[in-house]
Amino acid sequence: MRRASTLFWQILIGLGALALWEWGWNLHERLPWLIPDLLDPYFVSRPSVIFQQFLSMSCLVGRDGNWTFGVDGAFAKCMSRSENNLWIATFVTLKNTLWGFLTGVSSGFVLGLLLGRSNRLSQIFYPYITAFNSIPRIALAPIIILAFGIGDASKVVTAWLVVVFLVFFNTFEGARSVDRDHINASRLLGASEWQVTRTVIVPSTMAWLFASLSPAISFSLIGVIVGEFIGAEHGIGRMIIEAEARGEAAGMMVAVFVLMIAGVILSALVRRLQAYLLRWRPAQTVGG
């Protein structure tokens, strides 16, 4: 009952917002105090236009305005017309996001583990890490594009840079807070130093690492998009910049929606993974 009414309100609010977006501007002349200037279709386009734009950008509808499926070669022909069509752009952006995520998570984990478990190393490196951490990472993006070019590498590096610190700090905290009694128990059960690391320190730190996976994937996507804004051949970020240059609000909105959907799917997948890997935790704290 409760769920049904929640769903009802959710749908109502969604439809209301879409309706306001679609037709609100028509009332602007008469009710300027109700409809803000921001709703000007020149900036935010309209849902119906955005949907049309999506169909044509994704080559589901050809230039002639007809559906491409069923028509032999129409889809391929439409696709070949643009170097950075919606499919390629999405693929490239997602690919770089995943690489940034994987490299950032793995290197952040190893660094966090090393420094977290060695007082010597953490004493030496900690000032540098805090200094680096206080640089807004995005500020380095132009330098990275200069150094790594406008190809995929620079996007992966930007994403890596954003992810690695996040994961590092989480892992570092986790590695410091490994339960002493677990380490003692392991030693008394016959573990060597290396076995203690492998069977106690790594698994208990993992719990902290997993907690950082969700923000890490979002950060990675942000890093890639910023990199693409500054200079890229492919990708959703470049698509947004190009649409902006042409004053095409609908094109930008399509790209933003694709990003939103990608973000939702990616974080849902990561949460699934997290819940599976932390299945040993008491139920109420999973994902918490």
Add this chain to the structure above:
Amino acid sequence: MPSTPPDVRCRIEINGLRKDFLANGREVVAVDDASFRIDDGEFVALLGPSGCGKSTILNMVATLIAPTGGTIKVDGAPVSFGKPVRHVGYVFQKDTLFPWRTVEDNIGYSLELAGVPIGERRTRVAEAIHQAGLDGFARFYPASLSGGMRQRVSLMRTLISNPEILLMDEPFGALDTHTKLDMHSVLLGLWERQRQTVLFVTHDLGEALTLADRIILLSARPGRVKQDFRVDFPRPRDAVALRETRQYAELFSKVWHSLGEEFARSRST
């Protein structure tokens, strides 16, 4: 009646053991000049009021903390801090099961470390699970077990590698009376078969009388050995029936009196 064979081997020998802690800039003497010995196959209970240094003594024997003074010998060799002796097993006061491992993986942990092949490991773990009455729980994670079940897993995790000497720190301290009695039967059953040398810390007199051959009574902090009682009830013992016997009641009141003085002292400090 435990008859004392002439060639009895002394397994644990503690001499003039002392431990000072520095807490908030103040020196606390936790253990002061404790001396005792435990022979092969003996089940010894270390009894004393809370905070008298029982865990501290056990942790020093287990090489988890370094003594301030005195010596500890296991099988004639002095132990040194941070170097656990192979055949000494330890059951903690606190729950130290690895929460990310299932029951079977917790129990098989030491075998895994020792490189015991998977086939043999499986058989031994299955047997241990059965002995502990945990059939059907092999794939459970510790978080979904009751306190008593967790403690049984802890026990089997330590026992599976057949340690000859067993150190136990109030392993059943957190359990309700009924579960505790259950656990006493389980432990007695396992011990009757292997006759490990046991040093069992507790502040529960009934538990000490049920399980042990000897009770070493510690004084209130700083802990030192106050008295040494023989508990010569016949074995095998029945954890429940034993409590109704006259000998039990007599020994209980004798030790209780002595223990009561220490409890009173520990409260007044």
